[in-house]
Amino acid sequence: MEINYFFMNQPMTDYLVSFRRPNYSTIFSIGVSVTRAFAYHRRYTKHDAYRLLTKKLSGVNSSTRNIVNARIxxxxxxxWCPSGKVANIVRKVYSKLSKDYTSNTIVMLTVVNCDWELQSCGESKRQL
Incomplete structure (x- = not known):
């Protein structure tokens, strides 16, 4: 909630990481957005990955232009991916995307081999 935006009700960055290079006074900020590649009760497809990546990467680019209190x-x-198979689908679809989507964003995939951890609290099969 510490990130300020010029326009409200637009895509938002989840959090900022700020750092300063040694011997430099300039502070660099990196924006981080988090999502999951998950298809509930069905197989994750290339179409799912394309829809997720284009939506989230467009949102990241929009958010970058909209932040007013930090220079990203x-x-x-x-x-977050529930398996290596899903991560490979996302990776292959990402490799075919236009530079318009990928030019200013680093995509990091994390595989968690446990389905219940990627479900929202309301959908979880297991009580914590």
Missing amino acids: WKQILHI
Whole structure:
């Protein structure tokens, strides 16, 4: 909630990481957005990956232009995947996307081999 935007009700960055290079006074900020590649009760497809990537990467680019209280150097889109198979689908679809989507964003995939961790609290099969 510490990120200020010029326009409200637009895509938002989840959080900023700020750092300063040694011997430099300039502070760099990296924006981070987090999502999950998950299809509930069905197989995850290339279409799912394309829809997720284009939506989130468009949102990241829009958010970068809309932030007023920090100068964003790059953004990271961190995607949680329930398996290596899903991560490979996302990776292959990402490799075919236009530079319009990918030019200013680093995409990081994390594989968590446990389905219940990627479900929202309301959908979880397991009580914590």
